Amino acid sequence: xxxxxxxxxxxxxxVVAVKPGDPVSAAVAILSEKRIGTVVVSADGQxxxxxxxxxxxxxxxxxxxxxxxxxxxxxxxxxxxxxxxxADSADMVLQMMTEGRFRHLPVMENGKMIGLIxxxxxxxxxxxxxxxxKDALEGMxxxx
Numbered sequence: 001x002x003x004x005x006x007x008x009x010x011x012x013x014x015v016v017a018v019k020p021g022d023p024v025s026a027a028v029a030i031l032s033e034k035r036i037g038t039v040v041v042s043a044d045g046q047x048x049x050x051x052x053x054x055x056x057x058x059x060x061x062x063x064x065x066x067x068x069x070x071x072x073x074x075x076x077x078x079x080x081x082x083x084x085x086x087a088d089s090a091d092m093v094l095q096m097m098t099e100g101r102f103r104h105l106p107v108m109e110n111g112k113m114i115g116l117i118x119x120x121x122x123x124x125x126x127x128x129x130x131x132x133x134k135d136a137l138e139g140m141x142x143x144x
Contacts, residue, residue: 001126001129002087003084003088003090003093003107005125006122006125007107007114007115007117009125010115015040015113015115016034016039016040017039017040017041017045018042018073019041019042019043019073020041020049020072020073020074020077021043023069023070023071023072023073024052024060024073024076025069037118038051038052040052040113041077046112048081048083048106048108049074050077050078050079051077051081052076053078053102053103056076059076083107083108084096084106084107084117085107085108085109086109086114086115090126093117093122094123103119104116104117104118104119
């Protein structure tokens, strides 16, 4: 399975973005309202400037307390990003996410973000793939 197939299988809620100058409190409200773990950060809606995750926020809360909520998103976002492409394999992406200890990965094509996948998306797709393989093997064993 490849990342492009995972993107196609996702419920399309779109990619939720905030601007680098937005306050962290606004991003927190969006994360809570949409029940998501990450927002992408983009000044112009095209270029990817970074990602702000629940972990980024919790880390800053631990360091600075609630004062970080009035900081700008750009102050606490993850700017050095790991990305993938639609042609990358699910296994490779799962390994990248596990080794890098992050849960969300922007999917890029020709310098533009075409989607965002989570480790949950990848695991769900992989489990479906394993279930199909199991059924095929059982069918061969049973002579179907």
